[in-house]
Amino acid sequence: MIRWLKIARAEIVRDLKTSLRYPLELGTGIFILYVLFMGMFLGAKVIAGRASTALSGNLDGLVIGFVMWFAAMMAINSVSTDIEYESRQGTLEQVYIHAPSFIGLTWMRAVTHISLGLGAVIFLALLIQLTTQHWLHLTWATLPATILVFALTIAGLCGFGLILGGLSMVLKRIGQLSALVQFSMLFLAYAVFLPEPWRSVVAHLPLAGGVFLLKKLFTPGASFADVAGGTAWLALDSAVYVVIGTLVFAVMERLARKCGMLGHY
Amino acid sequence: MPLVATAVEIRELNKTYRGIMPWTRSAVHAVRDVTLSIPQGEIFGLLGPNGAGKTTTIKMIAGLIVPDSGTIEFPAHGRRPRLGAVLEGSRNLYWRLSAWENIMYFGEVKGVSLRQLKQQGLELLELFGLAERRHRPAQTLSRGMQQKLAVVLAFLGDPQLLLLDEPTLGLDVASSQTIQELLKRLCRERGYTIVVTTHQMDVAQSLCRRVAIMREGAIALSDRVDALVDLFKRQDYIVRLDSRQWAPLAGELGGFDFELLPEERDGQVSLRFKLRSAQEVYPLLAAFGRHNAELHDFRQELPTLEGIFLSVTTNNNGLPVAGAPHGEGQR
Numbered sequence: 001m002i003r004w005l006k007i008a009r010a011e012i013v014r015d016l017k018t019s020l021r022y023p024l025e026l027g028t029g030i031f032i033l034y035v036l037f038m039g040m041f042l043g044a045k046v047i048a049g050r051a052s053t054a055l056s057g058n059l060d061g062l063v064i065g066f067v068m069w070f071a072a073m074m075a076i077n078s079v080s081t082d083i084e085y086e087s088r089q090g091t092l093e094q095v096y097i098h099a100p101s102f103i104g105l106t107w108m109r110a111v112t113h114i115s116l117g118l119g120a121v122i123f124l125a126l127l128i129q130l131t132t133q134h135w136l137h138l139t140w141a142t143l144p145a146t147i148l149v150f151a152l153t154i155a156g157l158c159g160f161g162l163i164l165g166g167l168s169m170v171l172k173r174i175g176q177l178s179a180l181v182q183f184s185m186l187f188l189a190y191a192v193f194l195p196e197p198w199r200s201v202v203a204h205l206p207l208a209g210g211v212f213l214l215k216k217l218f219t220p221g222a223s224f225a226d227v228a229g230g231t232a233w234l235a236l237d238s239a240v241y242v243v244i245g246t247l248v249f250a251v252m253e254r255l256a257r258k259c260g261m262l263g264h265y
Numbered sequence: 266m267p268l269v270a271t272a273v274e275i276r277e278l279n280k281t282y283r284g285i286m287p288w289t290r291s292a293v294h295a296v297r298d299v300t301l302s303i304p305q306g307e308i309f310g311l312l313g314p315n316g317a318g319k320t321t322t323i324k325m326i327a328g329l330i331v332p333d334s335g336t337i338e339f340p341a342h343g344r345r346p347r348l349g350a351v352l353e354g355s356r357n358l359y360w361r362l363s364a365w366e367n368i369m370y371f372g373e374v375k376g377v378s379l380r381q382l383k384q385q386g387l388e389l390l391e392l393f394g395l396a397e398r399r400h401r402p403a404q405t406l407s408r409g410m411q412q413k414l415a416v417v418l419a420f421l422g423d424p425q426l427l428l429l430d431e432p433t434l435g436l437d438v439a440s441s442q443t444i445q446e447l448l449k450r451l452c453r454e455r456g457y458t459i460v461v462t463t464h465q466m467d468v469a470q471s472l473c474r475r476v477a478i479m480r481e482g483a484i485a486l487s488d489r490v491d492a493l494v495d496l497f498k499r500q501d502y503i504v505r506l507d508s509r510q511w512a513p514l515a516g517e518l519g520g521f522d523f524e525l526l527p528e529e530r531d532g533q534v535s536l537r538f539k540l541r542s543a544q545e546v547y548p549l550l551a552a553f554g555r556h557n558a559e560l561h562d563f564r565q566e567l568p569t570l571e572g573i574f575l576s577v578t579t580n581n582n583g584l585p586v587a588g589a590p591h592g593e594g595q596r
């Protein structure tokens with residue numbers, strides 16, 4: 001346990017130093033996301049036209065969906081794109097040799113990376129709310145449930161990311177697949193606007209269920225009781241993604257070692 | 266004679282690569298029936314041309330590649346020793362991190378205590394001449410320094426077994442020699458077991474006590490370097506004498522197999538005699554004596570590891586061949 005805490009510290013320091021060494025890159029990344037959101041927001045405004053009440057009724061979903069999409073991409077990338085990058089850089093084999101467990105290290109990296117990235121998620125959420133002058137209704141009463149739903153959603157996404165991470169160990173170049181996932185996640189982030197029965201179907205896919213519940217939680221007067229059942233389903237869905245992701249990752253890791261391609265790029 | 270423990274025991278190791286896609290299923294036999302015993306506390310060289318199977322073997326030892334069959338055991342260390350490795354040279358580093366940050370990161374992942382890490386990290390950086398530049402990002406260091414840093418990282422946490430894949434490849438002579446000297450020193454002083462792969466024979470000869478020469482995935486020859494030199498030793502002698510004395514001697518030496526070497530300097534010529542046995546040295550010296558020839562040099566020409574390597578990797582049986590040692594047996 002102490003060893004893992006030390007590894008967590010090492011990962012946090014590495015992540016921070018790597019990001020802060022090039023602050024422009026970090027800032028530009030957030031700025032691009034902000035511009036992207038504003039494009040969507042203004043586009044929606046133009047389309048909504050005079051029916052501005054329709055837009056304001058959906059602004060919660062627009063903001064939550066976008067912020068969660070950003071968090072989702074961060075979670076997925078922390079376990080998939082990072083493996084591809086490390087493989088290209090040549091450090092993957094080193095960490096594989098020295099870490100007590102490779103999948104354990106991958107999970108640890110996801111946790112530390114997302115923990116650090118939360119700052120960026122919150123900053124982006126605040127910036128968007130400030131610009132749109134539309135504030136999400138978050139209360140102390142719903143805060144624990146919001147954190148729980150967020151954590152479960154991210155855990156499921158990490159599980160999904162492990163599938164991609166496993167594939168990247170064997171197939172190496174999964175850039176196009178990552179792009180496809182990125183767009184799919186954008187769709188799932190806004191699945192909240194889908195009509196029934198499609199809404200109930202996609203609720204079990206990564207990200208979508210979490211966004212539905214968060215939207216409910218940000219409704220004035222909401223309480224945990226309103227989302228208890230949905231949270232139980234979300235926990236089950238996320239557990240399934242984590243188990244499947246872990247299994248696929250383990251199989252792909254074994255296959256990569258069998259084919260001698262762990263360090264290939 | 267003290268018993269030397271075995272650090273790595275490899276038995277009948279085999280590895281065939283097959284692609285995972287149906288159109289890439291053609292087999293490449295990378296390693297065939299490799300059996301090796303690597304003693305503890307020595308630098309062991311795994312030599313061979315490109316594609317001989319060195320890197321596959323070393324990665325199987327590291328657990329990065331799963332063998333198809335065969336076993337790898339670490340009798341002196343139990344199930345799995347503490348490993349240190351340089352497998353991709355300077356690509357082993359996080360380029361955005363400084364040398365010191367790389368040390369702290371890899372040290373903590375290896376499980377080295379913070380206190381030991383700070384002490385050992387600084388000590389190794391000083392030893393490798395990197396202490397002054399420890400706060401510079403790795404990507405701004407020269408190629409040689411990056412390579413040294415990769416070796417420093419491998420030494421963190423006192424590994425029981427170090428696996429170095431081409432640790433001096435692409436380095437200038439000075440950097441290469443610095444790394445070689447430091448590896449020898451650390452092995453001598455701290456008893457590290459080091460397995461090094463290289464196709465630079467001068468590096469292998471300078472570093473290794475024992476070597477195995479691989480060819481097409483198999484071990485062609487494995488022994489101590491001095492034993493290999495002995496095995497490949499021929500009765501070749503180099504003689505240097507004044508050019509003026511050479512002409513009158515030429516007729517006298519007709520009974521010997523010799524050649525005049527092209528180099529001529531300071532008014533002296535060099536001759537290479539290929540004798541049939543060591544006993545022939547006496548009549549040869551007697552012939553020089555009869556002419557009162559002043560010999561500036563008279564020495565047996567010993568084979569270099571490079572010569573042995575070429576002999577092993579370019580003929581069919583991996584043994585001394587045409588013009589090779591008289592009376593040497595197969596090994």
